[in-house]
Amino acid sequence: EAGVAQSPRYKIIEKRQSVAFWCNPISGHATLYWYQQILGQGPKLLIQFQNNGVVDDSQLPKDRFSAERLKGVDSTLKIQPAKLEDSAVYLCASSLGGHTSHEQYFGPGTRLTVT
């Protein structure tokens, strides 16, 4: 089966610019997650969707980050305006449902550099 797809793989922008990342989860997976992985740290959850509804966005900096999952499939994560500290790898993951027994499958990530 096809894995989680993400694009672009790399992005370089200047601070105060905007950027968007795209994620296509594994077919049939109801739950989708966006993580931020800063260099030298483990991934941290930004937002979780169940179908097209938000389950948890408590760690999403809502003044600059936004995410949507229209039609409960693909998702986009946007940053506007970007700051230097947003430089990180943004990982998308999906699972069958929001339960511990359901393995999360991760995409390859988008590496963002803000200059």
Add this chain to the structure above:
Amino acid sequence: AQSVTQLDSHVSVSEGTPVLLRCNYSSSYSPSLFWYVQHPNKGLQLLLKYTSAATLVKGINGFEAEFKKSETSFHLTKPSAHMSDAAEYFCVVTIYNTDKLIFGTGTRLQVFP
């Protein structure tokens, strides 16, 4: 609150020698624990998971981990390292009764020929 501490940021071994990656956890409840591996430019992959069944958990690629409640540890081991094992390894705990993953800071494993 649940958390994990990976005791080594870097581990270097020679090919064919044993691997030990150390992880201690903190949890008010009986935890669910995982090890994930991240190869360069690839997504995170689940190696193994512990969910209160057998304390010795076998995973993919010859890795295994033992849950020790008395020591609050979940160390990852492999009897014989292979060059392809070189990667970043993350110990992970879930928030009680949820699917929220809390990652450690990672251990980079280097394997020398």
